Amino acid sequence: ASKAARRPICDLPDELVSQIAAGEVVERPASVVRELVDNALDAGATQITLRLLAGGVRLISVEDDGCGIPQAELAVALRRHATSKIRTLDDLESVATMGFRGEALAAIASVSELALLSRPAGQDSAFLLDARSGELRPVARAMGTTVEVKELFFSTPARRKFLKTDTTELAHCVEAVRRHALARPDVGFAIWHEGKLVQQWRIALTHGAGAGALERRLADVLGEEFLEQSVALTHQEGRITLTGRAGLPDTARARADQQYCYVNGRFVRDKVVAHAARSAYEDVLHGQRQPVYALYIDIDPARVDVNVHPTKIEVRFRDSREVHQAVRHAIESALAAPRAGAVAAAPP
Numbered sequence: 373a374s375k376a377a378r379r380p381i382c383d384l385p386d387e388l389v390s391q392i393a394a395g396e397v398v399e400r401p402a403s404v405v406r407e408l409v410d411n412a413l414d415a416g417a418t419q420i421t422l423r424l425l426a427g428g429v430r431l432i433s434v435e436d437d438g439c440g441i442p443q444a445e446l447a448v449a450l451r452r453h454a455t456s457k458i459r460t461l462d463d464l465e466s467v468a469t470m471g472f473r474g475e476a477l478a479a480i481a482s483v484s485e486l487a488l489l490s491r492p493a494g495q496d497s498a499f500l501l502d503a504r505s506g507e508l509r510p511v512a513r514a515m516g517t518t519v520e521v522k523e524l525f526f527s528t529p530a531r532r533k534f535l536k537t538d539t540t541e542l543a544h545c546v547e548a549v550r551r552h553a554l555a556r557p558d559v560g561f562a563i564w565h566e567g568k569l570v571q572q573w574r575i576a577l578t579h580g581a582g583a584g585a586l587e588r589r590l591a592d593v594l595g596e597e598f599l600e601q602s603v604a605l606t607h608q609e610g611r612i613t614l615t616g617r618a619g620l621p622d623t624a625r626a627r628a629d630q631q632y633c634y635v636n637g638r639f640v641r642d643k644v645v646a647h648a649a650r651s652a653y654e655d656v657l658h659g660q661r662q663p664v665y666a667l668y669i670d671i672d673p674a675r676v677d678v679n680v681h682p683t684k685i686e687v688r689f690r691d692s693r694e695v696h697q698a699v700r701h702a703i704e705s706a707l708a709a710p711r712a713g714a715v716a717a718a719p720p
């Protein structure tokens with residue numbers, strides 16, 4: 373299934389480790405989900421299936437059809453600062469993968485019972501490595517990887533106490549997958565909870581351009597109403613390209629809970645972008661209403677630092693003014709041509 377060229381997993385050199393924004397990544401089940409789905413996407417998966425028990429506290433299993441991990445590297449994958457994604461400081465400065473710190477599996481394994489099952493192309497059988505016991509045994513599996521995380525925070529009851537109800541934790545897990553799904557219409561996602569399918573976002577079967585696939589995915593994830601009540605935006609300014617859709621002013625909400633922003637495919641929360649978007653709506657939004665949008669910013673990787681926060685949800689732009697202007701202009705011009713990019717709604 374995967375076309376991603378796979379490189380061996382190696383320990384990062386110490387100089388590079390010291391350059392990496394380190395820290396805790398495992399806060400709740402959704403943090404685990406985010407990291408495991410990142411890994412599946414980096415492995416070139418086209419279908420990712422998440423299975424949860426008790427909101428993810430009892431089990432989080434993420435199954436993919438990506439490039440897999442050779443038997444000999446399973447143990448390496450669990451080592452802190454071991455990664456197949458970067459080698460040098462130069463790589464770090466132009467990182468194109470979701471991961472690069474080589475810490476997630478190690479961090480998750482330290483607060484759970486983790487098993488890694490994988491089968492790369494050209495290996496006769498899959499192998500399962502139990503992180504706790506170190507036991508390695510052959511298992512049946514098609515090409516790809518499954519990571520099973522059981523009993524999260526079982527050894528740290530203080531952490532476990534901070535978890536909310538299963539329903540709330542499940543909602544956070546679904547939101548974590550939703551963020552990925554909105555960036556990757558070329559990948560199918562399914563989420564099961566307690567044996568029931570709770571969400572499924574299929575690969576859009578559209579003929580033609582990629583924009584069609586993105587619109588289908590946006591409608592699947594955010595609802596048909598979002599597609600009908602938003603305008604398409606495409607904007608280029610300097611070295612920045614923006615695409616996506618901006619909700620019409622009427623669709624603004626009390627909470628800023630439908631503002632999806634991606635920088636080079638990575639979901640981010642960024643004050644500069646949020647402020648720019650807000651100011652683009654300044655004249656058309658009243659009070660504290662929050663606009664709805666899905667914004668995809670493509671920028672030279674050398675002009676954005678993704679290595680500022682351990683969860684990589686924050687980035688730092690080298691020139692935040694140019695980003696602010698581009699975002700503002702992109703949304704303003706989309707809104708100024710009302711409905712121009714909107715998908716025609718059915719006649720009343």
Ligand code: ADP
Pocket residue numbers: 380381407411412415436438439440441449450454455456457470471472473474475476477478516517
């Ligand atoms: P990082 O993603 O920063 O490299 P991780 O701890 O998340 O660090 O993963 C360590 C390594 O294990 C990855 O670099 C990758 O080579 C391998 N790996 C993890 N998950 C998968 C997966 N689902 N498919 C293939 N390889 C994986």
Ligand code: MG
Pocket residue numbers: 407410411470471472474476477
């Ligand atoms: Mg990772």
